Amino acid sequence: QLTGTLQKIKESGTITVGHRESSVPFSYLDADQKPVGYAMDLCAKVVDAVKSELKLPNLQVKYQAVTSQNRIPLMQNGTIDLECGSTTNSVARQQQVGFSVSYFITSVRMAVRKDSGVKDIGDLNGKPVATTTGTTSDALIKQNEKGRSIDVRNIYGKDHADSFLMVESGRASAFVMDDILLAGLIANSKNPANFAIVGPSLRDEPYGVMLRKDDAPFKALVDKTLVDLMKSGEAEKLYTKWFMNPIPPRNVNLNFPMSPALKAALETPTDKGVE
Amino acid sequence: MDYHWDWQFFFQETDDGLKYYEWVVSGLGWTTAVSLASLAVALLLGSVLGVMRTTPKRWLVAVGDTYVDVFRNVPLIVQLFLWFFVVPELVPQQMGIWMKQDLPYFVTAVVGLGLYTAARIAEQVRSGINSLPRGQRFAGLALGFTEWQTYRYVRLPMAYRIVLPALTSEAMNIFKNSAVTYAVGILELYFQYKQIIEKTSQVLEITIVVTLAYFILAFVMNRLLAFVEKRTRVPGLITGTGGK
Amino acid sequence: MIQIKNVSKWYGSFQVLTDCTTHVAKGEVVVVCGPSGSGKSTLIKCVNALEPFQQGSIVVNGIAIEDPKTNLPRLRSQVGMVFQHFELFPHMTITDNLAIAQIKVLGRSRDEAVNKGLKLLDRVGLKAHAGKFPGQLSGGQQQRVAIARALAMDPICMLFDEPTSALDPEMINEVLDVMVELAREGMTMMCVTHEMGFARKVAHRVIFMDRGAIVEDAAKDDFFGKPRSERAQSFLAKILQH
Amino acid sequence: MIQIKNVSKWYGSFQVLTDCTTHVAKGEVVVVCGPSGSGKSTLIKCVNALEPFQQGSIVVNGIAIEDPKTNLPRLRSQVGMVFQHFELFPHMTITDNLAIAQIKVLGRSRDEAVNKGLKLLDRVGLKAHAGKFPGQLSGGQQQRVAIARALAMDPICMLFDEPTSALDPEMINEVLDVMVELAREGMTMMCVTHEMGFARKVAHRVIFMDRGAIVEDAAKDDFFGKPRSERAQSFLAKILQH
């Protein structure tokens, strides 16, 4: 007897995958406006697992673009069945939704213009710092030992590209965000050499595939698929494909080697969220 | 519906030390500030443009017409982005840097919203002036008024009275349109609305509260202008149905 | 006082005035009549420089109005004008209607202006209505206020453009009475009107216009006695039928 | 044909009709006159159930219109009505104006309706204008079309509400001629009008109303001979002065 998401998929014969449109290289649109990326590849494996579990070789796969604002409501109301993007697994979010084991660990750091002279948190005192709606960089900065006595002015971009543009155009001295997203933005900019990611990690955050809450059978299936990929080394191959090689649509190479924290996470998979 | 109602969360503390309801209040404050400031810009500029378009001077009319054409035919959100991202790159570099670093976002947003709304107000002021009998201008001139004096003492006082209802809906609109300024980093009510949804996912509660807040803002504006309308009503004259 | 010489005017390619020449001497009362659309209003507006004209010249009190150096507001303030639709300012009280131009144009003090206004209001028999708004008065009353407003500027001459044609029959006389009195006092007047009774009573000359041209320009008695043009004859016949 | 019994009507607290009683026999022509605001239009609209009334009863062709069970659209389709401002449908050609109700209400075929319409249009002398829009006709022509439109429904009687009062003088006669002809052919007619010439020519009875009440209801000769009420006398005097 199936329950929850698996039952819904079985009954409807479709599975709806939520994806982002500009989270490079996890989940974004390629030149043909198809969702691609590291997380999308992982999810494709999950979908395969669902097919064989439910014995539905012709399972229809639908894609639904989501944004950082609507991904949780859409999960809750059943529009999407799993979300493959760059969603941080946090304890607060676990009140609303469930998460798979983490497939990526990001560090919150900051992107600066090389010519700005900003090299560490200490240099930020009194400066404007960009963040994307939803996070507050000054709170993060203050949590860091070196940043305790620092006062910054928060400015908000409506999304990562806007926030990065604030740094690029000189409106903000730094953009505080997940380092991998910063790397993606820099690689895509007109002059990648002008920018650097600096400073200590203000916080480590695990990314997970988002699921509906309290749906143990489905979560078990997703987790098992991901853990198998990690154990078999398949996950690392995918990592190399997306993080160390040129990627669509413009053949930019992120050159973002695997961090020790991520290596550890792949060795001992966990679904623990950050506070 | 397995929706999880929770009105308590408004009193929970957020990670910047404020409570959620304080976010709403601060958003309300910014919405009011942006709207009123933009309204002032729009009224002033819109009136000037509206008057220009009724003068006998061809080139003044052309300038006014072009302004209205341009600012009415590009969506507000696009205009805000242009002001924010494009204009600083087009002006001389020194000025661009100043615009990006020292000019408060509030000013950019007010300029964007104000200039957009000015086009609409210019239309109304013009139609108000044109709806007056042509003889009113002649009468003013015949008494020895200069062209400007006929506007100041004769035509504008009546034109404003005639278009007051239309101006009222424009003033109510500006509160609604101000919601779009979140896109250029103004922490107004809609910004806080999105932010709270993202943090708490209590969609229904916050939607109800924010909708109500916008409703009240528009309503207060409406009553305020209804009062003005009553105070400026001319005895023995039926006006009040201005241009659309 | 007023010299009009070879004035022609076009709206686009449509000629409204064709080579109009006439004059009004000091103290003279001239009535202008003619069928609808013949250019009467346009001609009288040209005298006040309310409408520009393309050819010819108009001299008022020695000043050529087509001269770009002429201070038109000043000139206009010396010429009183009364319109068909009164054109009082609806958002001002009667008192303010009478005072505003005295204050803003002539630079009189408010007290002086109001006093002068009230005196003239009394003269047209409307002192009791000083505090009202134009919308609260009848058409005939409004037109009398408009005359008082023009007089308050101490004009050297007065122009009237069909001052009674927007009025109900019973109000026409109260306005004509004021005008007759004014004429008798020696005011220089140029009057577009179809009230031939008025013309008979006080006009010195009558001008008949048709299709933008001055067709007749004759002393009153000559005009009513034996108008030369056929057009004027048939016009008079129609008008006098009433 | 039409019986009006003790009809009273109020707009809020304002009484527009006070206890009106009269009748129109088959083939009879009744003219209704009276000063402005006396309730003539209201009365005639009540006959057609275009206005509700609060007291009394009106029976048209044996059907009580105040009865809630009465099929009002059907009844109205049998009673022709002509309005002061013509009320042709400006977005339809003359032909469509004549045909639409025949098609939609009487269920006639389009061909039949258009034929009938054109025949009547010919009768009022406007066959050449069938393809035009109402806005392209003069007032007198429009009113004749409006009469033809009402006749196209084969009405058992006709109601007219000041059919000529919005017309320029020279057009009044072309409309009255049509009405006179209609009356001579024996159409039952109830006519609000101030055209006493028309009343003299074809009316059988004249009703005089004042302040919502029927003050006189007399045979034509009696009415014009010796109207009883003072109000009617002074009204007649004013009207006939023209």
Add this chain to the structure above:
Amino acid sequence: MSDFDFSVITANWRFLAEGLRYTLQVTVTAMTGGIILGTLLALMRLSSIKPLQWFAAGYVNFFRSVPLVQVILAFYLILPLVLQFVTGRMIPIGAENSAYFTFTIFEAAYYSEIMRSGIQSVPRGQIGAGYALGFTYSQTMRLVVLPQAFRNMLPVLLTQTIVLFQDVSLVYAIGATDFFGAADKITQRDLRPVEMYTTVAVVYFIICFVLSRLVKRLQARIAIIR
């Protein structure tokens, strides 16, 4: 930053064109649906039945007081909850479909005000004439009043439609891919905002400008016919 890079436009023109097509679809749908719904609301508002009047007035005032961008987001998030409540099932609708619905509902409030003044601009005598010929209420409305109201208001309806066309850009707030949304998404990925927004502004301007000129000519035409 004088080195403009318009290759971002040429490389993605298909995506932008798709977005424009969607914008036009939403505009046409919301216009058609909005005018129909708005006309019904206007008739309700002018009817003599009090509850209908109240409902229509409440509807119109509500939607005219709330920011469209908020309505878009709220409907998008709440609609599925409502559907789930009604049907007991989870019915995913998606951002694109949600926009069709939201805009129709929202614009109906504006169109209804236009149609109301259109209906009121038809002389009352026309209604009397309709009834006098034996038309029923619905025939009088359908055959006599509404065609005239619609004609009188055509320019205003079109002007409102231009506003609607521009407002569709707000659906980017829920991630739907209209013309502006497409531009926004490409900007997120390829980081060329200056070039992108400039192009977008020019395209909107051209389309709206041409439309508003057409409205002006139409207005002149209608004025002559009347």
